[in-house]
Amino acid sequence: MSNQALADVIKQQLVDHASERIVSFEHEGRRYWLKQAEKLTGAMRLLKQPADIAIQTEIATLQSLAAKGAAVPELVSYGSDYLVVADVGRTVTQWAYDATTPKEKLRQVVVDSARALADLHQLGLAHGRPALRDISWQDGVVAFIDFEANQSQQHMHDQQVRDLLVYIHSLYRYLYEHQDIVDEAIRTYRQTHGEAVWQAAKAKMKSWQWANLIVAPLRKIGGKDLRPIYWLLKHFK
Template sequence: MTQMQSFKDKVSQMLVLNQGQRISHFQYGGKRYWLKQVEHLEGAMRFLKTDSAKALTKETQVLKQLDNEGAPVPKVVANGDGYLVVEDAGRTIRDWLDRDDVGAAKQQNILDDASQALANLHSMQLAHGRPALRDISWRAGKVKFIDFEANQQKGSVAEKQIRDLLVYVHSLYRYLGEDSERISKAISVYREAGGEIIWQKAKQFLSSWQWLYYFSRPFKNIGGKDLKPVYWVLWHFRNN
């Protein structure tokens, strides 16, 4: 039995053991892999299963296409009817920031690597759709974007990249709070790595929304995790 056949047998085994689980992981050959399956719904919700299956098929196609184009995405190693297997790409940026055993200097390097990778992705005329820190992984200096939104909002590539940047900055403030020094450093890396044009376009886009700056100011410290960063995103583009 070849190694590839053994891996296929492992995937078949995991499909049985994790039946009904949307996301699961397993080890093979000393490496970790993630198994994503079509969500199995019950009752009236089962009529949405077709859409879920189509979404997974589209996600598989997108990941393979992006990998062929050289984009930093996890490699698809197996796929079939109702499932997708990708290589593990390391801890997410959010996970790295939550670790007490990771010093501030290393965390900053990880953030800078993520910003560099986002700028590089945009330089390839690509967009992620939702590059929050929980959707970006890092391992040994290598960044991978996970959970690409297969069905992105309509618009030009530049409009999607502007949305990318705003989501990314919002996520930085969501997880780092008011730590403007570390966030400014990370955003500066994005700008210097080729993202300046998109940053300027994002600043111009937000100019018509700056009235929200005053509206959101009372919530900058007491708002929820999604509301508080709105003020700080506006603050950043207002003061830089």
């Protein structure tokens, strides 16, 4: 693949989609995503971080995480107000919501995501919000998108515990009909370097078991975010 040819395509995309924040395009059989700095107007200029700083922070984060071996999308191009990453496939949520996904394929996707989260933590890193909609899978390769963790080593253990709780909550949110897959995913995380973090999560949730007195009666009628809390608490009981 010609780097110059791809650079020319990106240049044209920037012209054709100057007012769009995120667009996808294809080049020589591969899909890419172009993300441009958000155009802030009015009060948003005061309430949000300057758009150029935000995009540069995202670029630096991707570079830093990739250098440490984290499973992140390939950063193929960037500038002062944009970045381009290679497509990393559908999210785990999209695989789960696709009625044509065979159950064994869904099992592979989910278990791979659990193993990848354990590997990320083994690298001494955290995601910040590893819900299934922020984890992609393509041909057996997992990638994490939209990192939110500050990667501060001082608080890394706490961030990893929060990662695991968010991840398990998301498993129950999207896959409550596939309890066997949920169980296998959690078991895979624990067996792939993750036991210490799981034990810390269990200790943390011990002080919250009282909440199930409130949540349990609502587990069948509560919203999509409330119902999984019952299963999360029950898992760590």
